[in-house]
Amino acid sequence: MHGVFLATSALAAFTPRQLSSGINCPGNPICPRxxxxxxTSTSGSVYRMHCFNDFNGPIISVTQAxxxxxxADSCAYHEGCQxxxxxxxxxxxxxxxxxxxRTVTNGNAGVQIKTATPPQPSIGATTCSIPVVCPMEDGCIHSVGDKTYAVRCNYDYYGGDIAYKSTPNLSECADACTDTPGCVKVTWTSGSCYLKNDKTTTLYHSWTDSAYILELSPP
Incomplete structure (x- = not known):
């Protein structure tokens, strides 16, 4: 009897629990627990976690997370993501x-159960601090000589790289863009400044900030 009890207890420990609706995930939930x-994303969209599941629909974008x-944040800020x-x-x-x-062993899925519209900053309504303070100053403008940049906190302009610089902040990254022919956008993360042309794709990244010359259409 004692051995049967141990086996039953071990099985229960590894059986996925079906949590009731509304229980919030921790930052990095462990499956199957x-x-x-x-x-809930920062925009208010809500996603339910499906442990050890993968959906085989067409992939519309890939981000690091x-x-x-x-x-969940990446999905919430990408138009059309479900x-x-x-x-x-x-x-x-x-x-x-x-x-x-489909069942997988190396991943989990999230499915949107509530939508929300991400708040859009009023581009150019405020002047950036030096250095820019993200994410609080999203949408502020930073002027360098005759160039004016609009800042987009938590966004990455993927692709279009024409040069790389090491700068301590986004403000100096934009300054470097002004001095580089062909540069119209920048992406900055952890001291790395990527100078770019307009051949980019906009992705949401919670640890990356960007800026573009204000004369351009918002990317």
Whole structure:
């Protein structure tokens, strides 16, 4: 009897729990313990976690995301995203057709159960501090000579790299762009400044900030 009890207890420990609706996920929920928890993005969209699941619908974008909640933010700020697969430090965003669910061993999925409209800053309403303070100053303007840059906190202009600089902040990254022919956008993260042309794709990244010359259409 004692051996049967131990076996039953061990089985219970590894059986996924179906959590009730509304229980919030921690920043990096561990499966199967947090099966069914919900993650709320900074914009207010809500995503339910599906442990060890992957949806096979068409991927509309890929971003880096260390945490499940970062993946939820990426989806919330990407137009048309309805769900995501999170595995190996990457977030695979899915559109309206999320496809069928399949069991995997190295990833989890999130499906949107509540939508929200991300607040859009009033571009140019304020002048940036030097250095820029993100995310509080999202949408502020930074002027360098005859160039004026609009700042977008938590966004990455992917692709279009024409040069690389090491700068201590986004403000000096924009300054470097002004001195570089062909540069119209910058992306800055952890001391790395990427100078870019206009051939970029806009991605949401919670640890990356960018700026573009204000004369351009908002990317």
């Amino acid at each position: 947090w099966e069914g928890c919900v993650a 260390a945490l499940f909640v970062d993946c 769900a995501f697969n999170h595995k190996d430090g990457f977030c695979y965003l899915l559109g309206e057709n999320i496809g069928s669910s």
